[in-house]
Amino acid sequence: MKDDKLGQPSRQSITSNLWKKIWGIKAPQATKSFLWRAASESLATNLNLHKRKVVESPLCPICSMHPESVAHALWTCSVAQDVWSMGSRRMQKLCMQDGSFKEIFMPVLIQLYPLELIEIAVTAKAVWHRRNSWLFEHDFHPAIQVSKQVLAELNSIGTWLENSEKRIKVQVPHITQWSAPPPEFFKANWDADR
Template sequence: MGQSSDQTSSSSFWNRLWGIKASQATKSFLWRAATESLATNLNLFTRKMIESPLCPICSLEPESISHAIWSCSAAQDVWSMRSKRIQKLSIHAGPVKEILGPILAQFLPLEISEVATTAKAIWHRRNAWLFEQQFHSPSQPKTSSRLSSKWIAPPPNVFKVNLDAAIDRVNSKLGIGVAVRDSEGLFVATLCSSMDLDPDLLLGEVVAARRATSFCVELGLADFILEGDSLVVVQAVQHSEDSWSSSGVVIRDVQLMLSRTSRWSIQFIPREVNVLAHHLAKFGLSCSKECILIEDYPPCIQHLL
């Protein structure tokens, strides 16, 4: 029995999307937009995570994905400065897939690439406004390169696990952040959590390493690289030295878990490369219970992607 015309059309759409001449990150962004998976205010409001669905920039309409990257007046300011063919596209607030369909089918490859990179840049500009109170010129919507230019993806079939800890000294709390990504830089899972702990940064980093390691075990990862910005912790895990201090006992737990896994390594990276895990850890301080997202990430790190 053959495919229906709708199925064929849908298959053709996704093939064209993944065939765009753009970075994998840009194509992944468009895929999330076309599947209505971006964390706009409307989507978060529907999931009862925020109190208002209105656009954070214009405050006039619910912020659907198509509104955020296409029909909002702020987005249109950007599109109006692109190629003439793009400027002639009709403005409507339907699903992103309906907006992209004619573009992918009728535009030239270079024009499609321009649409893809512009849409992603508009989304980053929106996030910079929402999370950093910065709003860039329509002629040059700023994209973030803090991660893409420094974070190095792992080899195929290997997972990169970034971890960090954040300390709230006033309330004696520890925040833990873990991000697991694959060789294409796509999220496998993220974890944010908090726990009551004396404000000891070293112990906090060690506890974060233990939770990241146990998270890898829970996910069933067979080959992974742990990355953290605490050189002391990385060196302690790499070397077997018995210590009966609080940190030493936790390190021993980490080593025992790692000894039961197939392949692993741990390496030190500068804080500026570990910024994503750092933001997850800071967000973890506000979590009343552990937050684990599979193939997704919380809104607190959107402005970094």
């Protein structure tokens, strides 16, 4: 019989908090799913495909200098850094550390404000789409173009958030309180369905 009084390892709670933070970002579901896949190291990078013997080389298809891990593809590759350098000042000042994307991303989730987290999520996804556009369509978008796409999507998300907040406000029913009638009046309640 399992003893319920035994503690859980702290790593599990840290990871659980990471998933909660990712799923709590106010961004479209596809963007949150992408972040979850990135933090789970389940993107189809050359390193992951090489481990499964799908591709011959684990090197980054863009810079050809380092193995293409998720962290490299989305964060540390010089080509990815070109896009990140065009983001907000706080994003530009984030430290570039080695490790998995999850290890890089966890401190970022703690340091940044909710709107900045949306920017991080949208930018990471845009960097990945830029990489895939180069790899599969041989079309390499300049960093300024990717940055403009990120800004357009952030504006779209801002509009989406405003509209969803309005819908939520509209959907909240007005709560009425009972008040006594004036002294010369009577109130009668009845069920009209019966």
